[in-house]
Amino acid sequence: MMEEAKDEASVLSVHGDDIKVTEVLKDGDTLTFLIISKKDRHKPVVSPVFQLSGTGEYHVDRTYDDFEWLQQHLFAQEDVPGIQGVIFPPLPAKPQVNASAKTMKQLGILGLGEWQPYCKAMETFLRQVAAHSVLCRNKAVEVFLTSSAPPGRQKIRKNIFNRLSQAVEEMRKEGHKDVDEFFQTERDRNLVLTSCTKTAAEKFLDMVLTEQKIAVACGHFSAALHLLVEPGEDADKQAFSRVCVKLSEVFESMKKNMTSVAENNMSTLGLGLDLESRHQEAEKEMLFRRTCKLVELESTKRNAEKAKPVKKLAMEEVKKAAETEFEHICRVAKQEITRFEKVRVEMLQQALVQWCEKQLLTAKESADQFNKHLQVFGGMA
Amino acid sequence: MAASSDRNPPPFPGTEELETGQTDMADGDSDEGEDIFVSNSNPVSVSRGVSQPDRVSEEPPDLFSEEEADSTTAKSNGVHSDDDNDLFAEAHVELGTDKSTRSAQKDLPTSSGPRPATSFTQSPASLQPTSLEQLEEEEATDSFDVDVAVTNPEKVGDGMNAYVAYKVSTRTSLAMFRNKTFSVRRRFSDFLGLYEKLSVKQSLHGCIIPPPPEKSVVGMTKVKVGMDDPSSVEFVERRRAALERYLQRIVSHPSLLQDPDVREFLERDELPRAVNTQALSGAGFLKMITKASDAVNKMTIKMNESDTWFEDKFQEVETEEQQLRKLHAMVDSLVNHRKELCGNTAVFAKSMAMLGNSEDNTALSRALSQLAEVEDKMEQLHQEQAASDFFILAELLADYIRLVGAVRGCFDQRMRAWQRWQEAQSTLQKKREAEAKLLWANKPDKLQQAKEEITEWESRVTQYERDFDRIGMAVRKEVLRFEKEKAKDFKSQIIKYLEAMMQSQQRLVKFWEAFLPEAKAIA
Numbered sequence: 036m037m038e039e040a041k042d043e044a045s046v047l048s049v050h051g052d053d054i055k056v057t058e059v060l061k062d063g064d065t066l067t068f069l070i071i072s073k074k075d076r077h078k079p080v081v082s083p084v085f086q087l088s089g090t091g092e093y094h095v096d097r098t099y100d101d102f103e104w105l106q107q108h109l110f111a112q113e114d115v116p117g118i119q120g121v122i123f124p125p126l127p128a129k130p131q132v133n134a135s136a137k138t139m140k141q142l143g144i145l146g147l148g149e150w151q152p153y154c155k156a157m158e159t160f161l162r163q164v165a166a167h168s169v170l171c172r173n174k175a176v177e178v179f180l181t182s183s184a185p186p187g188r189q190k191i192r193k194n195i196f197n198r199l200s201q202a203v204e205e206m207r208k209e210g211h212k213d214v215d216e217f218f219q220t221e222r223d224r225n226l227v228l229t230s231c232t233k234t235a236a237e238k239f240l241d242m243v244l245t246e247q248k249i250a251v252a253c254g255h256f257s258a259a260l261h262l263l264v265e266p267g268e269d270a271d272k273q274a275f276s277r278v279c280v281k282l283s284e285v286f287e288s289m290k291k292n293m294t295s296v297a298e299n300n301m302s303t304l305g306l307g308l309d310l311e312s313r314h315q316e317a318e319k320e321m322l323f324r325r326t327c328k329l330v331e332l333e334s335t336k337r338n339a340e341k342a343k344p345v346k347k348l349a350m351e352e353v354k355k356a357a358e359t360e361f362e363h364i365c366r367v368a369k370q371e372i373t374r375f376e377k378v379r380v381e382m383l384q385q386a387l388v389q390w391c392e393k394q395l396l397t398a399k400e401s402a403d404q405f406n407k408h409l410q411v412f413g414g415m416a
Numbered sequence: 417m418a419a420s421s422d423r424n425p426p427p428f429p430g431t432e433e434l435e436t437g438q439t440d441m442a443d444g445d446s447d448e449g450e451d452i453f454v455s456n457s458n459p460v461s462v463s464r465g466v467s468q469p470d471r472v473s474e475e476p477p478d479l480f481s482e483e484e485a486d487s488t489t490a491k492s493n494g495v496h497s498d499d500d501n502d503l504f505a506e507a508h509v510e511l512g513t514d515k516s517t518r519s520a521q522k523d524l525p526t527s528s529g530p531r532p533a534t535s536f537t538q539s540p541a542s543l544q545p546t547s548l549e550q551l552e553e554e555e556a557t558d559s560f561d562v563d564v565a566v567t568n569p570e571k572v573g574d575g576m577n578a579y580v581a582y583k584v585s586t587r588t589s590l591a592m593f594r595n596k597t598f599s600v601r602r603r604f605s606d607f608l609g610l611y612e613k614l615s616v617k618q619s620l621h622g623c624i625i626p627p628p629p630e631k632s633v634v635g636m637t638k639v640k641v642g643m644d645d646p647s648s649v650e651f652v653e654r655r656r657a658a659l660e661r662y663l664q665r666i667v668s669h670p671s672l673l674q675d676p677d678v679r680e681f682l683e684r685d686e687l688p689r690a691v692n693t694q695a696l697s698g699a700g701f702l703k704m705i706t707k708a709s710d711a712v713n714k715m716t717i718k719m720n721e722s723d724t725w726f727e728d729k730f731q732e733v734e735t736e737e738q739q740l741r742k743l744h745a746m747v748d749s750l751v752n753h754r755k756e757l758c759g760n761t762a763v764f765a766k767s768m769a770m771l772g773n774s775e776d777n778t779a780l781s782r783a784l785s786q787l788a789e790v791e792d793k794m795e796q797l798h799q800e801q802a803a804s805d806f807f808i809l810a811e812l813l814a815d816y817i818r819l820v821g822a823v824r825g826c827f828d829q830r831m832r833a834w835q836r837w838q839e840a841q842s843t844l845q846k847k848r849e850a851e852a853k854l855l856w857a858n859k860p861d862k863l864q865q866a867k868e869e870i871t872e873w874e875s876r877v878t879q880y881e882r883d884f885d886r887i888g889m890a891v892r893k894e895v896l897r898f899e900k901e902k903a904k905d906f907k908s909q910i911i912k913y914l915e916a917m918m919q920s921q922q923r924l925v926k927f928w929e930a931f932l933p934e935a936k937a938i939a
Contacts, residue, residue, distance in 0.1 A: 224774075224776065227774045228771075228774055228775075231767070231770050231771040231774050232771060234767045234770070234771075235764070235767040235768055235770075235771050238760065238763050238764040238767045239764055241760045241763070241764070242757065242760040242761060242764050245753060245756050245757045245760050246757065248753045248756075249750065249753045249754060249757065252746065252749055252750040252753055253750065255746055256743065256746045256747065256750060259739075259742055259743055259746055260743065262739040262742065262743070263736070263739055263740075263743070265732070269899070271896070271899040271900045271902075271903050272899065274903035274907075275899065275902055275903040275906065278903060278906045278907050278910065279906075281910075282906075282910055285910075285914065289917075376777075380777050380780055380938065383780060383938070384780070384783075384935065384936075384938040387783060387787070387935040387938070388932070388935045388936055390935075391928055391931050391932045391935050392932065394928050395925065395928035395929060395932065398921055398924040398925045398928055399925055401921045401924075402918055402921035402922050402924075402925055405914055405917050405918035405921055406918055408914055409911065409914045409915065409918060412907065412910060412911050412914060413911065415907065
C-alpha cells in the first residue's frame with residue numbers, strides 16, 4: 036500500500052521540490068510568508084477556483100498560524116493506517132517579539148531575527164511535506180499551497196501528536212524495553228543523537244552571537260578612529276590622520292568580514308544543525324508514539340489473558356485490533372527510519388559543503404582585503 | 417615590511433605552538449626595535465649603505481683595525497655569548513643586501529683579508545663615527561645606531577621575594593659604548609629607577625621622557641607564585657614587550673641617549689638597587705602628573721602667552737589623551753570578545769567531536785570529526801588574533817596614553833620654569849624695595865648686603881628667563897619630534913597588525929580548502 040504510493044509520486048498539482056518561501060512580512064507578532072510553487076503541467080488543475088498566475092506559478096501568502104493549521108490537519112489523519120509511524124516534518128517554533136527565554140532557546144539559531152534562515156526553514160518544512168508520499172495526499176496540503184484564500188481557521192481538536200507531553204507517566208513509558216532489536220537500537224541511537232545535536236546547535240549559536248559582537252566592536256572602533264583625525268597642514272599631523280583614516284577603513288572591512296562569517300554560519304551549518312536537531316526530535320516523538328502503542332498492546336494482551344470468559348472475546352478483539360495497528364505502525368516506522376536516515380545525511384552533507392564553500396570564499400576575500408590594505412599602508416609616506 | 421613577521425606577538429597561552437615562531441622571538445627582537453621607530457630598517461639601511469661609501473673610503477684603515485680589535489674583544493668578553501649573535505642574526509639577513517653594498521665599497525679601497533665570520537655581526541661597525549660631528553650628522557640622517565632588545569624573562573629567587581630578571585641586549589655602533597654588542601640582566605625596578613633619574617635630570621630641559629610600564633602588584637604576585645599559568649605568561653610577556661619599547665624609545669631620543677645613566681643602565685654589570693620606586697607605580701605615576709597639573713592651576717598669576725602655540729598644543733594634547741583612552745577601551749572590549757570566541761569555538765569543537773563519535777554513518781562521522789579538528793585550529797587562530805589585537809593595537813594605544821601624559825608633563829615643566837622666573841622677579845623687586853628703604857634709613861652695613869642680594873637675584877632672574885626660553889624651545893622641538901615619531905610608530909605597528917591578520921586569513925583559507933573534500937566525500 037505504502038510502497039505503491041511512491042510510484043504515484045505526488046498527488047499535488049505542484050512540484051514539491053520547487054516550493055519557495057521568498058519573503059516574510061512582519062506586523063507585530065504576525066508573520067506572513069509569501070510562498071511560490073510551480074504548477075506541475077502533467078497534473079490536472081484540481082479546481083478552477085484556484086488562482087494561477089500567468090507564469091504557471093501559485094503565489095500565496097500564509098501566516099504562521101496557517102502553517103500550524105496545515106500541521107494540525109496532517110496530525111489528524113487518524114484514518115490512515117500506521118500514521119503514527121510517520122516522522123512528521125518539524126515546523127519551526129513561532130518567533131515572537133518579546134520572546135521568553137524558553138522560546139528563544141527553542142528557536143535557537145532561528146531566533147536571531149535573521150529572516151533568511153527562518154524562511155528557508157519554513158520552505159524546507161513545506162518541501163518535506165510535499166515530498167512525503169503519505170502526507171502529500173492530504174487535501175490540506177493542496178489547499179495550503181494553491182488556494183488564494185487563506186485556509187480555514189477552525190481549531191482542530193487536540194490530538195496525541197502534539198509535542199511530547201511531559202506528564203510523568205508518559206516519561207516512564209519512554210524507557211520501556213522494546214520487543215524488536217531494530218527499534219531498540221534505533222531508540223538508543225536517537226536518544227544519543229538528539230542530545231548531541233541539540234548541544235552542538237546550541238554551542239554553534241553561542242559562537243555566532245560572539246562573532247556578531249566582534250563585528251559590532253570593529254564597527255565602533257572604526258567610527259571612533261575618526262576622533263583622532265586632526266585638521267591642519269602640518270605634515271606629521273596629516274601623516275597621522277591618514278594612518279587613522281586608513282585604519283578605520285581596515286576595521287570597517289573587518290566588521291564586514293565578521294558579519295559575513297556569522298551570516299554564512301547561520302545560513303548553512305547553523306540551519307543544518309537546527310534542522311537536524313528538530314528532525315531528531317520528530318523521530319523521537321514517532322518512536323515514543325510507537326512505544327506507547329507497544330505498552331498499550333502489552334496491556335491488552337494481559338487483559339485478554341486475564342479476562343473472564345464472559346469478557347474474553349471482547350478483550351481478544353481489542354487485542355487483535357491493537358496488534359494490527361501496532362503492525363501497521365512498525366511497518367511505516369521502519370520505512371520512515373530508512374528514508375529519514377538517507378535524507379538527513381544528504382541534508383547534513385549539503386549544509387557542510389555549503390558552509391565550507393561560503394566560508395572559504397569569505398576567507399579568500401578577507402585575505403585579499405588585508406593584502407590591499409597592506410599595500411596602501413606600505414605606500415603611504 | 418617583512419621584518420615584522422619575525423616578531424609576531426606570541427599567542428595567548430593555551431595554544432601549544434605558534435607556527436610563525438615563538439622560537440623566532442629571540443631572533444626577531446632587534447627587528448622589532450627597528451620596527452617601532454621605523455626608520456624602516458630596510459629603507460634606512462639602504463640610505464646608510466648609500467651614504468656609507470664616503471665614510472668608508474675616508475677611514476678604511478681605522479675601521480678595519482677597529483673591527484679586528486672589536487671582534488677579538490667580542491670574543492674574549494665574557495658577556496658575549498652565542499646568544500648575542502643569534503639575537504641579532506635575523507637582522508643580518510635583512511641587512512645582508514646592504515652589507516654587500518658596503519662590503520663592495522670596502523673591498524675597493526683596501527685589500528684586507530677575508531674577515532672572520534663573526535665580523536658579520538660587526539658590519540654595522542663600519543658606520544662607527546669617530547667624532548661627535550659625525551654622530552650629530554647621523555642623527556640628522558635619522559639613522560639608527562643603537563638596538564636594544566629585552567628578552568629571556570627568568571624568575572629569580574622564591575616566594576614573595578622572587579622577582580623577574582630580563583636580559584637587556586644592546587647592539588651599537590656608537591663610540592661612547594665600550595663594546596659593540598653586550599648584554600646585562602635587569603629587573604623591573606631597575607627600569608623604574610632609570611626613569612626616575614632621567615625625570616629628575618631632564619625636567620629642566622623640557623624633554624619628553626618615555627614612561628615605563630606600570631607596576632602591578634596583582635600581576636607580580638601571580639608571577640611570584642608561579643610563572644606557568646596562562647595569565648602569568650601573558651603578564652610577563654606584556655611587560656617584557658613594554659620594557660623593550662620603553663628602552664627603544666629612550667635610546668632613539670638623541671638627548672637621552674647621551675645621558676650617562678642610560679649608558680650605565682645598558683652597560684654596567686651590576687646596578688645598585690633602585691629604591692624609592694614607589695612613586696613610580698601606576699598610581700604614583702598618575703599622582704605625579706596630576707600634582708604637577710594642580711600646581712599649575714593654583715598659580716595665581718596666569719601666564720600671558722605671546723604665542724598661542726603652547727596653549728593650542730596643550731589643548732590638543734589633552735583632547736588626544738581622552739580619545740586614546742576611548743579607543744583603548746574599545747580595543748580592550750574587542751580583545752575580550754575574541755577571547756570569548758576562543759572559548760565558544762573550543763566548546764563547539766568538542767560538541768562536534770561527540771556528535772561525530774555518535775554517528776553511525778562512517779563518512780558523516782569522519783566529516784564531523786574533521787570539522788571538530790578544523791574548529792580546534794580556528795580556536796588557535798582566534799587566540800592569535802586576540803594576541804595581535806592586544807599586543808600590537810592595545811599596547812600601542814596604552815603606550816601613547818602614557819606618552820601623551822609625558823608630553824603634558826613637559827608643558828607643566830615649562831609652566832614651572834615660568835613660575836620660577838616670575839617668583840624670582842618678584843623677589844628681586846622686593847629686594848630693590850628693601851634696598852630703597854635701607855638707603856632712606858641710612859644703614860650702610862646692611863646696604864652692602866642688600867646690594868649683593870640684588871646682584872644675586874638679578875643674575876637669577878636672567879638665568880631663569882633664559883631657562884624659560886630654552887625650555888620653551890626644547891618643548892616645541894620635543895613635541896614636533898613626538899608627532900613625527902607617533903605617525904611613524906602607528907604606521908609601523910599597524911603594518912605589523914595587518915600582516916598578522918592577513919597571515920591568519922591565509923591560514924584560514926587553507927583550513928577550509930582542506931576540509932572541503934571531506935565534506936564532499938560524505939556519501
